[in-house]
Amino acid sequence: MGALRRLMDLTKAVVNETLDKMEKPVMMLNQYLRSMEEELHALQRELTKETASSRTWEQQIAGCFRQAEQSEQKAREALADDRTIEARQALEARQTYLDQAAEYTRAYEASKLRTAELEQQLKQAQTEYASMQAKRDELMQRAQKVQDKEQTAASSFGYRADTGAAVHGFQRIEERIMQKEAQLEYAESMKAAATASREALIEEQLTRLRNEAPVHK
Template structure:
């Protein structure tokens, strides 16, 4: 029995948790207000019926009192005319209407008291409704604030925030790597340009030396040819 009770309690608790998670305060508050409006409408109908019943008993009571007064006059009139039997019948009828008047008075007083109590309850119900209607908007605003705060807390503390943080860290690392690669590329290009300039300078020096050497050879060659021509002329003489 203990295990069955615990299982039942767990089931009930689980169902309550599911229902509680499904309840939207705004929707539920609106539904409660509609329910109260329906109750107020039914109460107003009941009060109206009770007031109508109160008026009915009052009219019957007042009518019975008028008949009592009428029969009283008729009894006195019949006696003054010597109509004893007619006076007797009028007196019996008067007693009947007196009884009716007493009964209707009791019914009227009872209906009047009930109508007064119902009016008071209706006024209390309407007053409570107006208070709840004013409180409804406050609760809805608080619920919206709480829902927004909960969402923000989830974003800040949840998986989404951690993922974004990791993503930013990864992008920062990538940017730093790109900057390092750009710096190394710039250094390599600068070194390459420096090497190229040095090679160009060396190559320019070699060309100047070669040109000087060639000029020297060409000068020596011309000198030799001139010398040979002069020797030839001397021998021919």
């Protein structure tokens, strides 16, 4: 939303401070609106992409659970035939699928949050764009009045460094890097914890299946 907010601020600055110095105010106002349209299209594309990503994560989660159930059934069958090694392997596979499901679930939840965030941003952008369209005629009239009053050749804008945009850009990059670092650190800690308890979990599953298995006579 930084780009849209900057466009709004620039337009207000034109009206309140330097509108009387613009060479072609109508052209500039239309350019601002076109820039906002591009931002809207970009947001819509990103939202569509994130929505598709959420569906993909959801499908992968369901697939992992199906594979986990099938692996458990294989473990039951192997244990019933006293094939302990195969039963253990099946339970290992089951746990791997469950670990993957947990990882995909975290990604799915993050994707859903991002989708909601993009939907809110798009809604706000659409509101701002509608407001800008409604005010365009008024701004054009005020620009014309300034030009008529001046009755001089219009002058172009002087160069002004947009340092605020550059600072904001660096801040966004830093925030994204910090976010990725935090995600990697969290993933590594979760992986270490899962590895430490995996063997105990497998033994627990074997015990459960042995207890559930029918006694051979």
